[in-house]
Structures are given as structure tokens and as C-alpha cells.
Amino acid sequence: MSGQAVQPPILDHFVILVSHKDLLGLSNHIGDQFILAPGGNHAGGFTTNKLILLADGSYLEFIAFFDDVDPDIRRNHRWGNEKEGTIIDWAFTLPSESDFAAVQQRLKTADTGVSYTDPIPGGRTKPDGTILKWAICIPNDAQGDAAPPGSIPFWCLDRTPRARRVPYQVEPHLTQHPSGVLGVSSVSVQVPGEASKLKPVYDAIFGGAWNYEVPSGSTTGKHAVSLSSGEGAIKLVSKGSKSGQVELLPGLFLEIESF
Structure with a gap:
């Protein structure tokens, strides 16, 4: 890294796949714990979403x-x-798309066999007609094939203001959840096989300790990522005003640590 300061990755979001029927009924399931924000339809017309914005x-x-x-x-x-x-799956972001070249270069220098694609355009239209644009960068393995989703984070880099995509400051009422959840304290990633093989990849992504920042700049919480061998799962511990556990979907629970 030649002594240069490394821009820490900024935690962006987590992707939870559901059926279209379950998406439409989501508010009935978690409405007493979370406020849902409208998402919209993605470019291409194949998928649609809803969001839980965090403070x-x-x-x-x-x-x-x-x-x-x-x-x-x-x-x-x-x-x-x-x-x-x-x-x-889960995603990081950066203040500017131009910052991403440094991430690509660190992986290239580390010679792990893993690389990220150049930014791929994407977007979504919100229910009010607002068009959002971004680019994603997906990890590829040594054979040039896409790495299994979730094993290595992808990147979501905004080409329209992020505040339009994630209006947590513009519409703060959308972050005032009855569950008390305020953000993400830590992330643990389980991968099939030997997790140690991915350690050099994560070292290159972070350029140092495996800690992330959050868009608000808050320093509350551990803001740490861990990697282990297991069934292949992404687990997050949220930070909140009270400790406990909430159910996002049948069998999918979110742990809450109070700070």
C-alpha cells in the first residue's frame, strides 16, 4: 500500500431474497417491529424491492x-x-466511484486470484418516478466466474445522489423502528470449505483491520467483519436502544446489542 492511507469500506446494505408474495405481505409480518420504506422496480423489470432504512x-x-x-x-x-x-448478499460503498480503483489495485497486488469487475451500470425507479442510477462491482474467482453471492461483498457505487437511494436523513421517520434497531454493529460471514483461503482477499479489501465505516459517520458499535467456515451464511448483529432479538422472516432472526 506504499504507506498511503486506505479509504475504509462503507457498509451499504444487505440483500434478503423473498418471494413476490412474501414481499407484498411483508408489512403484515414485521410492521410491529420495523417501518418499511418503498423501494421500486429495478432496471430490466425482473425484480422489485422494499427497504428497512437504518439510522x-x-x-x-x-x-x-x-x-x-x-x-x-x-x-x-x-x-x-x-x-x-x-x-x-451484502454490499459496501465508497464516497466516489473513482475511489474504487484503489480496491481493485489492492486485490491485484495481493495476487489472490480474486478480482472485481469494473463498475456495471444499474438502477431503479422509485414509486414516485424518481430514477436512481448506480454501478455495481462483482467479485470474480480465479477462473473469471462470479464468486458465490455473499462470500465476498460486492460494491454499490452511486451515480445519482445516495440520499435519493437511501433517504435516511431526508426522511428520518423511516428509521424510527419500534424494535429500537439503529444500525449494524458487526457482520459475520460463513463460507463452505476453508475460510482461510479468503482471508487474503478480505485483507486486500480492507487494506488493514477488518473494520468498516457507516454512512452516518457513527462510531457506535463494533463495525467489525469476521470470516469463518460453515454452512454458508451472512449474519449481522444490529445495534439498538435495547438488546434482544427480532424476526425478519420465519426462521430469520436479527440479534440486537444495546449501546
Whole structure:
């Protein structure tokens, strides 16, 4: 890294795959614990979403494929074969898309075999007609194939103001959840096989200790990432005004630590 300061990754969001039916009924399931923010339809017309915005500026995204999507299109989608009702992926962001080249260079220098794609345009139209634009960068393995979703974070880099995509400051009432959840304290990633093989990749992503920042700049919480061998799952511990546990979906629980 030649002694240069490394821009820490900024936690952006977590992706939770659900059926379209469950997405439409989500407020009935978690409405007593969380305030849902309207998402919208993604470019391409295959998926739609709803969000839980958190006061630290990160968010949970519930995403669903429309029922009439061509099965082949879904099968070839990055998330099309993942298990519904689980956290399937997660993303970092940076202040500017131009900052991402340094992440790519660190991975190249580390010679891990893993690389990130150059930014791929994406977007979504909000219910009020607002068009959002961003670019995503997906991790590829040594063979040039997309790495399994969730094993390595992807990146979401805004091309329209992030405040339009994540209006946690513009509409703070959307972050005042009855559950008391305020943000994400820590993230643990379980991967099948030997987690040690991915350690150099994570070292390169972070450029040092495995700590992230949050969009709000809050320093409350551990803001740490851990990696282990296991069944293949992403688990997060949230920070809140009270400790406990809340159910996001049947069988999917969110731990809360009070700070």
C-alpha cells in the first residue's frame, strides 16, 4: 500500500431474497417491529424491492423476482438460484466511484486470484418516478466466474445522489423502528470449505483491520467483519436502544446489542 492511507469500506446494505408474495405481505409480518420504506422496480423489470432504512445509513433490502419472469432469466441472474428467506448478499460503498480503483489495485497486488469487475451500470425507479442510477462491482474467482453471492461483498457505487437511494436523513421517520434497531454493529460471514483461503482477499479489501465505516459517520458499535467456515451464511448483529432479538422472516432472526 506504499504507506498511503486506505479509504475504509462503507457498509451499504444487505440483500434478503423473498418471494413476490412474501414481499407484498411483508408489512403484515414485521410492521410491529420495523417501518418499511418503498423501494421500486429495478432496471430490466425482473425484480422489485422494499427497504428497512437504518439510522446509521445502511439498510436491509428485501428483493423479489416477479412471478412472471422467464425461468431462464432468473436462473442466469446472480441471485436467481439463491435460497429465499435468507440474507444472500451484502454490499459496501465508497464516497466516489473513482475511489474504487484503489480496491481493485489492492486485490491485484495481493495476487489472490480474486478480482472485481469494473463498475456495471444499474438502477431503479422509485414509486414516485424518481430514477436512481448506480454501478455495481462483482467479485470474480480465479477462473473469471462470479464468486458465490455473499462470500465476498460486492460494491454499490452511486451515480445519482445516495440520499435519493437511501433517504435516511431526508426522511428520518423511516428509521424510527419500534424494535429500537439503529444500525449494524458487526457482520459475520460463513463460507463452505476453508475460510482461510479468503482471508487474503478480505485483507486486500480492507487494506488493514477488518473494520468498516457507516454512512452516518457513527462510531457506535463494533463495525467489525469476521470470516469463518460453515454452512454458508451472512449474519449481522444490529445495534439498538435495547438488546434482544427480532424476526425478519420465519426462521430469520436479527440479534440486537444495546449501546
